[in-house]
Amino acid sequence: GNSVTQMEGPVTLSEEAFLTINCTYTATGYPSLFWYVQYPGEGLQLLLKATKADDKGSNKGFEATYRKETTSFHLEKGSVQVSDSAVYFCALSDPLRTGTASKLTFGTGTRLQVTL
Amino acid sequence: DAGVIQSPRHEVTEMGQEVTLRCKPISGHNSLFWYRQTMMRGLELLIYFNNNVPIDDSGMPEDRFSAKMPNASFSTLKIQPSEPRDSAVYFCASSPRTGTYGYTFGSGTRLTVV
Numbered sequence: 001g002n003s004v005t006q007m008e009g010p011v012t013l014s015e016e017a018f019l020t021i022n023c024t025y026t027a028t029g030y031p032s033l034f035w036y037v038q039y040p041g042e043g044l045q046l047l048l049k050a051t052k053a054d055d056k057g058s059n060k061g062f063e064a065t066y067r068k069e070t071t072s073f074h075l076e077k078g079s080v081q082v083s084d085s086a087v088y089f090c091a092l093s094d095p096l097r098t099g100t101a102s103k104l105t106f107g108t109g110t111r112l113q114v115t116l
Numbered sequence: 117d118a119g120v121i122q123s124p125r126h127e128v129t130e131m132g133q134e135v136t137l138r139c140k141p142i143s144g145h146n147s148l149f150w151y152r153q154t155m156m157r158g159l160e161l162l163i164y165f166n167n168n169v170p171i172d173d174s175g176m177p178e179d180r181f182s183a184k185m186p187n188a189s190f191s192t193l194k195i196q197p198s199e200p201r202d203s204a205v206y207f208c209a210s211s212p213r214t215g216t217y218g219y220t221f222g223s224g225t226r227l228t229v230v
Contacts, residue, residue: 034218036218036221042223042224043120043207043209043221043222043223043224044159044207044209044219044221045221046218046219046220049218089159091218093218103161103164103172104218104219106158106159108158108159109158109159
């Protein structure tokens with residue numbers, strides 16, 4: 001079945017440091033890939049997505065590139081801020097269902113803590 | 117658009133009581149999902165609906181849990197009787213019909229069963 005593996009957290013960085021959160025996946029076919037962010041006390045928000053190989057999703061300074069050859073979708077940001085402190089979830093859509101909304105498979109989440 | 121609306125935001129109840137959580141999806145979204153989030157288990161899919169029809173309820177923990185979607189704009193998740201181990205944050209999410217969109221999540225209901 002489909003699965004998503006994220007690096008264990010928490011990840012603690014100083015402000016302006018470079019961020020990488022690793023995500024690899026297992027799926028049949030060609031899934032779409034997503035990163036969600038969850039701020040304390042809130043629901044998950046879509047951060048970025050990529051729907052085919054070599055696509056780069058980007059938003060708010062975050063980027064991730066869909067790498068089919070390595071089945072990866074690593075999240076990066078060049079300079080993190082304290083306000084980026086949150087839990088980040090990698091997810092993939094079930095590529096087998098057509099005509100209906102896809103079922104998303106989520107990773108376990110990676111907590112990012114950014115300090116001054 | 118107001119987004120996915122969940123109510124209540126917080127619920128504290130005594131063990132054995134019935135609890136009903138409510139969700140209003142985004143207008144035009146044909147799919148609705150109920151998730152539970154705990155520190156121990158992370159994010160778990162409980163059930164999801166397409167066009168108001170339950171498609172997969174394999175994540176519902178046991179018969180004490182039930183979910184309904186009587187129309188396109190409303191869904192409920194009911195726990196009867198509630199137990200302390202049901203304490204969690206319950207999220208509702210909705211999605212348009214076609215497959216490459218992600219979900220829009222509600223703000224969640226934090227349930228505490230004492």
